Amino acid sequence: MKKIVIVSDMQVPFHDRKAIASLIAFVKSFKPDEVVTIGDEIDFNTLSRFAENTPEQYEQTLGKDRDETFQILHDLQVSHMVRSNHSDRLYSQIMHKIPSFLSLPELRFEKFMRLDELGITYHSKPYAIAPNWIAVHGDQTPIKSQGGLSALEAARRYGRNVISGHTHRMGRSSFTEAMGGRKGRILHGVEVGNLMDMSKASYVKGYANWQSGFAIMYVEGSHVHVELVYIEKDGSFMVNGKVYGRSHK
Numbered sequence: 001m002k003k004i005v006i007v008s009d010m011q012v013p014f015h016d017r018k019a020i021a022s023l024i025a026f027v028k029s030f031k032p033d034e035v036v037t038i039g040d041e042i043d044f045n046t047l048s049r050f051a052e053n054t055p056e057q058y059e060q061t062l063g064k065d066r067d068e069t070f071q072i073l074h075d076l077q078v079s080h081m082v083r084s085n086h087s088d089r090l091y092s093q094i095m096h097k098i099p100s101f102l103s104l105p106e107l108r109f110e111k112f113m114r115l116d117e118l119g120i121t122y123h124s125k126p127y128a129i130a131p132n133w134i135a136v137h138g139d140q141t142p143i144k145s146q147g148g149l150s151a152l153e154a155a156r157r158y159g160r161n162v163i164s165g166h167t168h169r170m171g172r173s174s175f176t177e178a179m180g181g182r183k184g185r186i187l188h189g190v191e192v193g194n195l196m197d198m199s200k201a202s203y204v205k206g207y208a209n210w211q212s213g214f215a216i217m218y219v220e221g222s223h224v225h226v227e228l229v230y231i232e233k234d235g236s237f238m239v240n241g242k243v244y245g246r247s248h249k
Helices: 017-030 062-075 089-097 099-103 149-158
Strands: 002-007 034-037 080-082 121-123 127-130 133-135 161-164 170-179 182-192 213-220 223-230 237-239 242-244
Touching: 002 017, 002 127, 017 062, 017 237, 017 242, 080 127, 089 099, 127 213, 149 161, 149 170, 149 182, 170 223, 182 213, 182 223, 223 237
Parallel strands: 002 034, 034 080, 080 121, 133 161, 161 182
Antiparallel strands: 002 213, 127 133, 170 182, 213 223, 237 242
16 A cells, blocks of 8 residues: 655744654654645745835755755655645745846755755646646636635646645545446645644735644555644644644643
């Protein structure tokens, strides 16, 4: 049986350090076949349009943030990465401010993040993660009010089961196609939460309908099972009856 750990929305440097430390320990113990990040690994906050004409735009932190993200990706043993709106920020800034720099290969997101050194395959399109399942970030479909509904909307558009991030919510929703008493296919949408420290996200003003966590996908032939793992405020979580991160208080 293939085991895949799926992570989204760390948004370094605004990540939850306790949760990520627990997840790194879990990956070492669990030994998944793949670890997949589905977007917003680094925030690129100084490149954001929200930082324009503010002191944040002039902060000299980009190299430090990149290096910290690199180390986390290494420690999580990430093997696949899916594009996202935050990873697009580097290209967008170059495109709009200094387009001649687009010819420099070292400024492509994959090269800038040194993914080749980590052995990470970067997917600019949806990643066929398992039979009849694709992994996407989730920023290209409307955001719904409850976890799972945004991914289900994407699943109905793609015609395949979808696992996604972006909303910072966790949840699963399904839709059954049926007519005349005959059940057709069932489409599933799964959202895997986030690994941000919400106290660092000043733009939410102290409140957001977010859930911390990640997902584990089990694949046996054409059978796919997705388990959502919720992370507590102290960074701990439970998988198969074992608690990880118990020492974090």
